[in-house]
Amino acid sequence: MKFRILGPVEVHDERTGVRILPTGAKQRALLGALVVKSGQIVSVHRLIDELWGEQPPANATNALQAHVARLRRLLPVPEPGSGEPHHEWIVTRSLGYVLRLGRAGTDADRFHRLAAQGRAAAATDPEQAAELLRQALALWRGPALEGSVLGDICAAEAAQLEENRLTALEALYDACLRAARHGEITGELEELTTDHPMRERFYDLLMLALYRCGRQAEALSVYDRARRRLVHELGVEPGPALRGRMEAILQHDPQLAAPGPTGQLARVHPMPLPPAPTPGPAGGPDATVLNLTGEIARLRSRIEHLSLEQEALMRRFDQLVANPASGH
Secondary structure (H helix, E strand, C coil), X not given: CEEECCCECEEECCCCCCEECCCCHHHHHHHHHHHHCCCCCEEHHHHHHHHHCCCCCCCHHHHHHHHHHHHHHHCCCCCCCCCCCXXXXXXXXXXXXXXXXXXXXXXXXXXXXXXHHHHHHCCCCHHXXXXXXXXXXXXXXXXCCECCCCCHHHHHHHHHHHHXXXXXXXXXXXXXXXXXXXXXXXXXXXHHHHHCCCCHXXXXXXXXXXXXXXCHHHHHHHHHHHHHHHHHHHCCCCCHHHHHHHHHHHCCCHHXXXXXXXXCCXXXXXXXXXXXXXXXXXXXXXXXXXXHHHHHHHHHHHHHHHHHHHHHHHHHHHHHHHCHHHHC
């Protein structure tokens, strides 16, 4: 049995393929609230508020009892002679009702597990991470708790689940970029920037994917589009991460390049510094300019070297954290 809330609320018997869909908004809201709070007692007062808000009927307690009774009749019971133990799904307590999942699960729990596994695998196996995250996102059938959001319980859970979904999408495309699959995701990221124009991370990922595809001008135009939208809608400039991405693209920062083969660690090779300039006549202005020019060049080279070294060390650190045995 699976209680599904990543879309319209329903109960799915995975053995028989039977789907149980509550009829009516009140029934859907009741089941949705009980699934969200599964294993916890939800008070009668809170359920009445969830179903009717500020305009409950005069006999709200009796009306709630009637909805609970109808919902109980909807939920499956073992067939006679099946040998399966009887399980009471909705239990009445002195303060309210509790949904007991028993051996059943929810699609939301499975989504969270797969997404967490995908994020954990991103540093060491981005291909596997992308696969896990796609499996997690495939569980969604529509907006969370669709058709059940009448009160605060379902509304808060639906908002949190949507945020989790967007975070998983960000992790998915980050994993694709780590796996050097930038050419496959530009179209999907274009759609996401259109669907979620206030979410800067999607613009950031799209800019990097376009740059790696050799489309620098388009990557910069994405920044301009993001900036115009943010300024117009929110009155704010893009954040430091997005501005940093734009500046790195303008400078053709080598750290923007696609990674090498999965699992291969980049090694840091010291970059030779430019030779110190030969000074002109002592005390002359030409000598001063020449010396300063040489020092600036040496400092820039050193900064580039340190940046590359930091990037390689961070990749090494991520791999060691994810797989401690590799460090021995």
